[in-house]
Amino acid sequence: MKKLIETMVKPLVDHPEDVRIETEESGNRVVCNLTVHPQDIGKVIGKQGRTAKAIRSIVYSAAGSQQDGKTIVVNIVD
């Protein structure tokens, strides 16, 4: 899942080297905390959160197709 988010986010930003994803697991929930370069935050969120929403829906559909059935939350940390 971490790799999927990286694959999606890196080409969108100007500083791909600053893309970090930390995952925390607790029971059935996986929280992915995404950190990007301060200048790139707007890029991953997008106008009215459009890009963030797109990233989330792809993550959710990928998670839904996996067997373990864990709920995934994607956080953008600023």
Place this chain on the structure above:
Amino acid sequence: MKRVTQSGATSEEAVAAALEQLGARRDQVTVRVIAEGKKGFFGIGARPAAVEVTLNEEAVLETAEPVSEKPAEPSKPAEAVPEHREPAEQPQSTASGTDRAVRETEDYIRRIAHEMAVDDLEIHTKRNGKHIHMRLESDKAALLIGKRGQTLNAIQQLAQLVLNKQSKQFLLVRLDAEDYRERRQETLEQLADKMADKAVRTGRTVRLEPMPPHERKVIHQALSTRIDIETHSEGKEPKRYLVIEPLK
């Protein structure tokens, strides 16, 4: 005198594209803005900016850049290399820039699909001006489409961003898988007619569920020929929805 008219998403982008076509720098040209662009949303209500860029002959001669029709003299390539640009080749290199952007976008989609455990993805790309149409083929296409095309729309949105990050020219990408778009259009048209009938029959306003812009467009278009109703959209993205009003 060389003059190029170029359109783009914004006047700056149009100027940049024109400069690339002419193989000139900003200080060698005169720019006249014909139309300021409007961004719009998903191409709806978008108006491209148009500029006319004229090459100043004197400025070019001063900097001794080869602008004439004949190919550059092989006698002085050493000094010309860093800034050297052959005007005749310029349109080609712009096209290849777009091609490269398209190829990188295809790669991007393929990598995302791979991470979603879709390994047999094939992408067929057609280009028509600024419209890039990509048809995705896979045994697991359903996974890429998602519920009501949510996933497909999300990938399309990201692909659009990556494409325009790579390309100088503004491009619109449209993704399709298993003719989903076509089937969805039919469904939407049927829904549109059904809801319009309902509005007329009950004499009440009918509100549809929220839909992305291109789907609303399909419905507006499908109902534009009917004279017994009127359509408009209400609410804010992404929960904007279409309203059908019966006319008395």
